[in-house]
Amino acid sequence: MHATSELTSSKRVVLAARGIDKAYKRGPWPARRMLPVLADVNFSLRQGEVVGLVGENGSGKSTLMKILVGALAPDAGEVERAARLGYCPQTPQLYERLTCDEHFELFGHAYGIDSRREREARHSIYVALGFERYARVRVSQLSGGTVAKLNLGLALLADPDVLLLDEPYAGFDWDTYLRFWDLVAERRISGRSVLIISHFVADEERFDRILDLRDGRTVPR
Template identity: 75%
Template structure:
């Protein structure tokens, strides 16, 4: 198994998978240490979570606050080590974290250039992808604006845009539409539909699913493990 780093400094595992899968997580366990020594205790968050993604599939991952959704997402992309279990991925990952990881002094354009280089995209390919994403999400007028001057909604657009930039085979999104207005929310689902049509896979985690019909499957994370909703 080899490991590759993404522009945010995270690592994602790549391995051969059956042709009908692009991601497979099995028996994922994770616990955190809480409290102050000598009263520190081990608090389990994930106790055997498993998940698969197939090509062209849109899957929702739901659960209550603190159920471990973001922890599982970080383990899937390699940003956090699991205590036990295995994650196997085929193809390139795109990751949109819940909290944008951006640089305050860089403009939107400069973020695209930086991430394009990290993804080893050619200049022309990065420029074309940038243009298409600006148009799809409707924030091209902020191309030359520094991120410390952007609204929360536009920061959310840039966060999603950078995950989309390299046209990943598997797109992992943690609360991607928080802060979106209604028009951008609908544009987001148009992008998801296009990715499905192109055979790309999308995993979206949320506290709730308002548009259940937009998903192929819903997976519920409860008591540290996963089950169909």
């Protein structure tokens, strides 16, 4: 899936992080101290790119993702968003008493999608990820793998230009893992961008670029 540098550089930037710093207070009061997590993070994502951001647990990956989507404010730096974002968090934000269908309806309303378009998109997502038989099942009764599919499906619902995925395939079986990469490839072909944050990368050839998050900074691999 690697693109040539000339082709990649000709695409417009759809998401950029510049000089991002973030630190958290740690330790008991009054001896609390600031622990840096991100330090001058800089990177950009271009139209049609699939980029991996890899780091060990505790390296600040999820903190950076929350800053990118606007769920967390950085201590310094800025994020520029030039396209509509879809966000798949590492920990699903779901309602145990609602079914999969009801989640899609709720999120579709929040996205401002009309009912017909939402139903069509929902059906396509069910088929693509293979969990249509769970459409009327409550989240509390779903397996972890199906919850992961619903979590991803909700991020895909509005067909965003940029898809931000935090450990998206942690609960997938092999078949779903392959389906996931088929979806990513289709989005790339259509000019949409995908950023995948994970603690490991098994298939480097599926990415255009991979960045490592080390000591709070992004380093090209």
